[in-house]
Amino acid sequence: xxxxxxVASALHWLIAxxxxxxxxxxxxxVDLDLSPAKLRYYSYHKWLGVSVFLLVLVRIAWRLGHxxxxxxxxxxxxxxxxxxxxxxxxxxxxxxxxxxxxxxxxAKGFKTVYxxxxxxxxxxxxxxxxxxxxxxxxxxxxxxMALLVLLHVAAALxxxxxxxxxxxxxxxxxxxxxxxxxS
Amino acid sequence: xKRWYALLTLVALPAGAAPLAVxxxxxxxxxxxxxxxxxxxxxxxxxxxxxxxxxxxxxAGSVKIELDAASIDAGSxxxxxxxxxxxxxxxxxxxKATFVSSSVKTLSGGRYEVTGKMTIKGNTRDLSAPxxxxxxxxxxxxxxxxxxxxxxxxxGEGAWSDTETVADEVQIRxxxxxxxxxx
Numbered sequence: 001x002x003x004x005x006x007v008a009s010a011l012h013w014l015i016a017x018x019x020x021x022x023x024x025x026x027x028x029x030v031d032l033d034l035s036p037a038k039l040r041y042y043s044y045h046k047w048l049g050v051s052v053f054l055l056v057l058v059r060i061a062w063r064l065g066h067x068x069x070x071x072x073x074x075x076x077x078x079x080x081x082x083x084x085x086x087x088x089x090x091x092x093x094x095x096x097x098x099x100x101x102x103x104x105x106x107a108k109g110f111k112t113v114y115x116x117x118x119x120x121x122x123x124x125x126x127x128x129x130x131x132x133x134x135x136x137x138x139x140x141x142x143x144x145m146a147l148l149v150l151l152h153v154a155a156a157l158x159x160x161x162x163x164x165x166x167x168x169x170x171x172x173x174x175x176x177x178x179x180x181x182x183s
Numbered sequence: 184x185k186r187w188y189a190l191l192t193l194v195a196l197p198a199g200a201a202p203l204a205v206x207x208x209x210x211x212x213x214x215x216x217x218x219x220x221x222x223x224x225x226x227x228x229x230x231x232x233x234x235x236x237x238x239x240x241x242x243a244g245s246v247k248i249e250l251d252a253a254s255i256d257a258g259s260x261x262x263x264x265x266x267x268x269x270x271x272x273x274x275x276x277x278x279k280a281t282f283v284s285s286s287v288k289t290l291s292g293g294r295y296e297v298t299g300k301m302t303i304k305g306n307t308r309d310l311s312a313p314x315x316x317x318x319x320x321x322x323x324x325x326x327x328x329x330x331x332x333x334x335x336x337x338x339g340e341g342a343w344s345d346t347e348t349v350a351d352e353v354q355i356r357x358x359x360x361x362x363x364x365x366x
Binding site: 034035036037039040042043108109110111112113116117128 | 220221260345
């Protein structure tokens with residue numbers, strides 16, 4: 001079996017965990033009453049979002065230099081197309097979701113300052129009506145991404161339990177066979 | 184008629200020179216606060232001002248400013264809703280904040296400094312602000328900045344007094360255009 005490289009696998013699971021955490025955290029924090037804690041949470045949410053964005057860039061760069069293992073031979077053409085399209089969409093959304101959050105924040109009049117130290121220049125000037133639109137975009141893109149992630153997980157489980165191929169195992173972070181992994 | 188005006192001036196002088204005509208539409212009081220390292224711009228939308236200044240006799244100058252507490256725009260709708268509340272400006276109980284100068288002195292490099300008493304939310308503190316004066320036609324443009332510590336005036340009480348989230352220092356800038364005293 002050809003596995004994903006350890007780096008690709010580590011980035012995949014790290015980004016997955018960060019996105020899941022930030023999705024749940026973001027959904028929870030927005031309904032809180034205004035308090036200093038809420039302001040801190042918003043900053044943490046933005047910092048984690050920027051981190052996801054940077055990690056996805058690293059991941060894409062890594063992938064360009066390291067071809068992923070080939071799809072199993074048994075997959076019909078439509079499954080190959082679906083896998084290709086959904087993976088491109090997932091990469092795109094993992095970039096688009098943090099981008100939309102950053103633009104939303106700028107339009108709202110709040111610069112994003114990474115870890116309260118590194119100011120990220122605003123692409124947009126403060127514009128409350130535009131901020132309302134971007135808020136909707138940030139939400140919608142999140143829900144589309146969540147749907148795709150569910151589809152992604154369902155497909156991985158189908159491959160593992162129904163097709164009984166190695167699609168899930170080759171991305172699994174723990175190498176039980178002790179062989180075949182590329183570092 | 185001319186003589187009559189001259190007489191009026193003579194009569195009025197001992198009681199102090201006539202204040203300048205402040206052009207409120209071209210004057211502004213803005214500020215920048217910091218939350219989680221993020222600079223947030225705001226301004227005072229409504230204020231009144233009595234200003235007297237003659238570059239030939241700067242130490243005779245004086246200023247009295249009255250700021251409308253409920254008119255403060257802290258940068259976002261959420262912040263403005265919060266700011267009028269008791270823990271912040273308590274605008275219902277303290278609708279006006281005032282600054283009354285006690286002295287004006289000349290600094291080096293064509294700069295001046297005004298000192299006086301700032302009263303916000305019933306708390307009075309001595310404050311000084313350096314400023315410059317530029318001539319624009321027959322009007323004068325006064326520009327200056329100073330740092331106000333919000334906790335000196337109990338702006339942001341309870342949980343909000345935590346300066347890790349919202350900084351104590353608020354950078355205040357003023358720009359005042361004033362024409363000659365009305366005859």
